[in-house]
Amino acid sequence: MASKVLVIAEFRGGKFKKGALECVAAASRLAPALGGGDVTALVIGGADAKAAAASLGKQGATRVLAACADWLAEFNGDAYARVAADVVRAEQPALVLVAATLDGKDVAPRVAARLDVGYAPDVTKLAVEGGKLAIARPLYAGKAYANVTLAGAPAVVSVRPNTFALLEAPGADAPVADVALAFGAGDLKSKVVAVEAAKTDKVDLTEAEVIVSGGRGLKGPEHFVLLEALAAELGATVGASRAVVDAGWRPHHDQVGQTGKTVSPNLYFAVGISGAIQHLAGMATSKCIVAVNKDKDAPIFKVADYGIVGDLFDVVPRMTDEVKKLKK
Amino acid sequence: MRIVVCIKPVPDTAARIKVHKDGARIDPDGVKFTLGPYDSRCIARAVALKGAGEVVALAAGAAAGEAEAKKRIKDALALGCDKGIFVPDPAPENRDPLAVAKALASAIQGQGGADLIFCGRQATDDQALAVGPMLATLLDLPCVTDAVGIEVTGGSARVQRAAEGRVETLEVTLPAVITGQRDIGDEQYPKLKEILAAGKKPIAEHKVEWAAAKYAVAGLVPPPEKAPGKIVGEGPDAVPALLNLLQTEAKALAL
Numbered sequence: 012m013a014s015k016v017l018v019i020a021e022f023r024g025g026k027f028k029k030g031a032l033e034c035v036a037a038a039s040r041l042a043p044a045l046g047g048g049d050v051t052a053l054v055i056g057g058a059d060a061k062a063a064a065a066s067l068g069k070q071g072a073t074r075v076l077a078a079c080a081d082w083l084a085e086f087n088g089d090a091y092a093r094v095a096a097d098v099v100r101a102e103q104p105a106l107v108l109v110a111a112t113l114d115g116k117d118v119a120p121r122v123a124a125r126l127d128v129g130y131a132p133d134v135t136k137l138a139v140e141g142g143k144l145a146i147a148r149p150l151y152a153g154k155a156y157a158n159v160t161l162a163g164a165p166a167v168v169s170v171r172p173n174t175f176a177l178l179e180a181p182g183a184d185a186p187v188a189d190v191a192l193a194f195g196a197g198d199l200k201s202k203v204v205a206v207e208a209a210k211t212d213k214v215d216l217t218e219a220e221v222i223v224s225g226g227r228g229l230k231g232p233e234h235f236v237l238l239e240a241l242a243a244e245l246g247a248t249v250g251a252s253r254a255v256v257d258a259g260w261r262p263h264h265d266q267v268g269q270t271g272k273t274v275s276p277n278l279y280f281a282v283g284i285s286g287a288i289q290h291l292a293g294m295a296t297s298k299c300i301v302a303v304n305k306d307k308d309a310p311i312f313k314v315a316d317y318g319i320v321g322d323l324f325d326v327v328p329r330m331t332d333e334v335k336k337l338k339k
Numbered sequence: 340m341r342i343v344v345c346i347k348p349v350p351d352t353a354a355r356i357k358v359h360k361d362g363a364r365i366d367p368d369g370v371k372f373t374l375g376p377y378d379s380r381c382i383a384r385a386v387a388l389k390g391a392g393e394v395v396a397l398a399a400g401a402a403a404g405e406a407e408a409k410k411r412i413k414d415a416l417a418l419g420c421d422k423g424i425f426v427p428d429p430a431p432e433n434r435d436p437l438a439v440a441k442a443l444a445s446a447i448q449g450q451g452g453a454d455l456i457f458c459g460r461q462a463t464d465d466q467a468l469a470v471g472p473m474l475a476t477l478l479d480l481p482c483v484t485d486a487v488g489i490e491v492t493g494g495s496a497r498v499q500r501a502a503e504g505r506v507e508t509l510e511v512t513l514p515a516v517i518t519g520q521r522d523i524g525d526e527q528y529p530k531l532k533e534i535l536a537a538g539k540k541p542i543a544e545h546k547v548e549w550a551a552a553k554y555a556v557a558g559l560v561p562p563p564e565k566a567p568g569k570i571v572g573e574g575p576d577a578v579p580a581l582l583n584l585l586q587t588e589a590k591a592l593a594l
Contacts, residue, residue: 024504086502087509088472089481113503117484120469124437124476129553132436132467150465150559154356155365157433158557200481200515204497205508215503221592245592263521264501269352269463270376270521278591289352295562299591301581302568312568316589317581321574329575333582338594 015048016041017104017165019095019122020067020075021114022060023086029218030110030172032070037137037175038108039071044139045105049073052185053098055091057084061187068185070178075187076102082196085203086114090196092121097193099126104165106144108137111169112217119169129161131168133273135296137175144168152269152292171296172218173275213248216267221278224250224267224294228283228304228323232260237327238282244334250274250294252284268293283323286311303327340392340491342385343453344420345443345474346378348403348411349464358559364402364432365559372403374414376521377459383524385457386419388491394419395450399426399442399547402433402464409542416537417529423542424450428549433465433556438549440473446545447478453514455496460485460518468518475516483509487522 016038020031038050052072054064061079068075078094095118099107107122109115111133123130135156136147144166146159161167196202216222223242225235235249242249251261253268267274269292279297283304284290291314294300302315303326312318319326350356351371359366385394396415401408405427412423426442428434447453456478458471468484475482487506488499491513500507501520517523529537571581585592 086507088484092472092476113485116468117472117482120436120467120472121476121482123469123553124440124473127437127553129435129555130437130467130469130473131554132469149562151350151356151365152463152466153562155358155559156562157559160555160557162551162553162555201483201509201511203507204510207506207508209504209506217503245594273466278585278589287353288355292352299585299589300568301585307570312570314565315568316565317584318568318570319572319574319577319581320570321577325575326578329578330582333578334594337582337586 015051015102015104016045016106016108017051017053017099017102018072018108019118020052020054021110021112022054022056022063023114025059027063027067028110028112030112030115030170032177033172033175034108034110034170035067035070035072036178037170039178041106041137041139051076051102051104053078053095055079055083055094057081064187065184068183069181071182072185075185076190077187078190078192080192085206087199087201087203088117088121089199089201092118092125093194094190094192096122096125098190099165107165107167109169111171112215115169119167123167126163128163128165128167131159131161131166133171134168135171135174137168137170149296152273153295154292171275173220173277216248216250216265216272216274219248219274219276221245221247222250222267222274222276223247223280223282224252224284225255225282226252226284227254229255235261237324241327241331241334244331244338252290253287281311281315282327284311285309286314340389340454341395342389342392342455342457343395343397343447344378344381344385344415345397345456345458345470346411346415347375347398347462348372348401348407349375349462352376352463358561362558363556367403372407372411374411375459375462377461377519379418379527380521380524381457381459381519382415382418382420383527384489384519385455387524388455388489392454393421396420396423397443397446399428399439399446401428402431404431412542413537416540417534418527422540424545425542426545426547435552435554436467436469437473437553440470440477441550442547443470443474444477445547449545455491455513456516458516458518460520471516471518478516480514480516481511482516483511484518485520486517487520489517489523
């Protein structure tokens with residue numbers, strides 16, 4: 012069996028997604044246990060993606076394949092999956108990795124279906140044990156974990172962002188080769204006709220390293236400015252509980268929980284969030300959880316690593332001030 | 340238009356999920372199942388779009404079991420679907436999404452295809468987000484995931500996709516597969532009359548040879564136990580101590 016790992020590296024907004032870099036780093040760590048061979052990164056996109064392609068070598072890619080054309084500059088799952096499946100067929104890797112971002116979770120299942128192979132979505136464990144892939148993924152938004160086996164080659168796996176660390180000692184650029192595209196824009200049944208960027212430069216919730224989430228304790232949408240001020244000092248992204256999204260205080264794309272986004276940041280602040288199961292399910296894999304709630308019996312304190320019992324309207328502004336001081 | 344909405348019974352998101360003592364599945368005891376929260380919103384949009392056509396609710400591979408799946412098809416009928424199709428599954432636990440997609444594709448082809456196929460963006464149990472895109476691939480149809488809006492004009496549709504940090508507008512030829520986000524349609528609560536009428540709507544069975552699984556669950560384990568957390572203190576005066584712990588003990592705060 013071929014032993015190389017192929018990473019479909021997502022490039023968006025002028026740079027590679029952090030999750031993509033994590034996948035390349037993970038691939039370079041796994042490759043020896045899979046019998047060595049290349050760690051190949053596949054970049055699909057426009058001219059800017061191609062210009063950045065070589066840099067994937069820094070995270071351990073030994074070669075980069077660039078499938079870049081103007082008509083691929085905007086994400087299109089139909090097109091990207093077809094390009095990726097063609098490359099996988101030609102390369103015959105043992106393992107295909109994709110970051111489990113929204114776009115990654117759009118492309119990966121289509122690649123698996125095109126190749127008729129197994130697909131493990133949004134995994135939080137990926138290792139080689141006894142010569143075989145050992146894969147685990149949360150189900151029910153983290154209320155249970157499944158050990159998963161895949162049949163067929165290659166195994167297609169999407170990896171939850173913030174699961175794997177980047178390389179501590181980044182390497183050098185990798186050689187880039189162009190992929191000959193077997194089809195063109197005219198062969199597609201879908202096309203992107205407009206893209207409206209969100210009016211924010213914040214990191215997406217799913218990839219954020221620090222998240223400050225607010226719940227009903229905020230008492231009204233106007234009070235989220237408190238969290239935004241803290242988030243600005245921390246370089247964090249603001250999230251929300253389902254209760255406040257349902258109340259129309261925050262947009263649905265800010266929602267953390269089983270019916271919203273599942274996040275795994277290094278640091279998660281739950282402010283004025285009681286900790287309903289459906290919210291806990293979306294953030295329980297966070298590496299460090301801080302809760303601020305005036306109810307000392309709130310369930311959120313059971314999952315929090317650190318808590319402050321108190322009125323968030325006093326605690327949060329103080330926290331913003333103290334963080335400001337520490338930064339000086 | 341003829342529209343198929345693929346549905347799945349899932350545990351209520353407020354349910355306490357425990358791993359069954361056999362280690363292979365969740366313990367269904369005391370777990371209340373519902374129609375997937377995204378599925379019902381897709382139904383709302385499908386019913387609004389169908390015009391003179393029909394909306395078919397299709398369920399396959401439901402781990403909750405056959406009786407539960409049929410109840411949820413009834414829910415879909417009460418929300419305005421015209422008929423149901425059920426694909427029996429002898430081994431529905433932890434089904435491979437690809438096998439489910441193959442069963443759905445077979446059922447859709449078996450009933451003469453569809454102009455539009457909806458799936459919820461995710462089932463809230465296995466959260467694979469895989470069946471919709473896989474189904475589209477198997478049927479060689481275009482697919483838009485995470486759709487928050489759709490307008491149909493003749494043989495094509497304009498679909499808004501809520502991607503990360505942006506909203507895309509795509510134009511797709513029909514038939515197409517759309518996976519619906521929360522904003523694809525409104526939450527609906529059927530009236531008693533509609534619930535009663537649902538009892539009279541037909542539910543057909545479509546039998547398939549289930550494809551061999553390419554994805555299998557070797558076992559379920561509960562989430563890792565967490566050590567109890569520390570209440571640092573009360574009120575704003577606890578903030579400096581908290582930040583100190585985050586920096587020195589948890590090493591989670593780098594400023």
